[in-house]
Amino acid sequence: MTTNGQPKGRTLVFNILRFNPQEKGDKPRMVRYEVEEAPGMTIFIALNHIREQMEPSLQFDFVCRAGICGSCGMVINGRPDLACRTLTTKFPEGEITLMPLPAFELIGDLSVNTGEFMRSVAERVESWIHSEEAKAPDLDVLEERMDPDTADAIYELDRCIECGCCISACGTLRMREKFLGARGFMSVARFMADPRDDRTDADWYEVIGDDDGVFGCMTLLGCEDTCPKDLPHQAKIAYLRRRMVKA
């Protein structure tokens, strides 16, 4: 029993990849930390405990702690996931290995630069409304009403938090760096569904109609099975493929 009357938690073992590329001579290494498990503990809470109590130099990202900001994506026992949404109780053996998300530039330890990649995807897809009206909007005119089902369909695809899990889980992208990846496909599907966007299928073909786009996808479904927001990757990539083959 502990001093507050709670039963003592399990001793969790964390194996964390430590490497600071900014530090000259530093080499990647796995470091072991032991943390006493607390009720409702997430990987994020455990990491904070390690940083506060044992290793002040440990680098990892977080903002919201609620699975909304997408900052704390990392590889947890082999699978990309959000640290703030992963309970330690998910691992009955009590040993947890943490690595930074592959496919992104490493900042240090578990922190990676997803921003640069996400920006390049947004620029490649041109993820903004393309229409004559959008070029010179009249701010005094009310926006046209949208059918609620259409708005829902757009919102469903707009829930992406750009955490990078789908990108790190994609075997195709890991092998072929120019591959757009699921994040980009979701963005294309989102703007295709938007009636305010004037782009035609022929226009979209110019964006994703090759082996770096939708025809390069090998349907390994890493994106579908690791997306923390459960976005419909499998169905939407198939949908894009069907549309593009007719474009």
Added chain:
Amino acid sequence: MKSLLDDQVRKSRVPARLDWWQSATGLLLGLFMWTHLLLVSSILISKDAMLYVTRLLEGSTNPSEEGGHPILVSGAAIAIFVLFVVHAGLAMRKFPANWKQWRTMRSHMKMMKHGETSQWWVQAVTGFIMFFLGSAHLIIIASNADKIGPGLSSDRFWSWGLWPLYLILLLAVEVHGAIGLYRLVIKWGIFDGKDPRATRRRLKKIKTGLTIFFITLGLLSFAAYVKIGMERAENGQVGQRYGSEGGEDH
């Protein structure tokens, strides 16, 4: 007239066609392989049943009696060979292009321990095996189409010493075909319906069930052909048509 500029401005439609053809040839080959196995497994009913099926596929108007045109089987084998080569050529585009890609994919697979990701490797390995063994089998059949039947086919298994080829080919084909057809259905969202995730769960179960069914059926048929081949070798009947003591294979 189409100018060079058009090609530079407009993205080529070739990747779309190649992707479609990879799936179309895969679908035809997968369905053909299941049908093929069902037909050759007629040996499990009886030698006469297999003979009947053979004559039927040779275009015989009365399969209960002699007759038929083995050239039809040769033609079919050549057509399948063409599909096979086209499919292999298109699928090879997805193979790792260099050592770095190969190493990255292997380490990614080890990291993820994820079914569909690992199955990609199974597809590449079984595809590689089939490219050699499948080609050999198709060339043998195309050039020996008149020597198909319960007797002479069994001789190929045992007395020609080809049983290891058929055993490896059976396992590679059934695993590759089932995974390939499952992936194809998901890739194009053919049976997605209202709940594509539920469809995927069902398809996984169907894939496993069909793989077990066809491998079992294939192994039983394999054992039947080997047994007949061994008996014929012992009885000095190698090279004789089935029933030549009282009839012919054809």
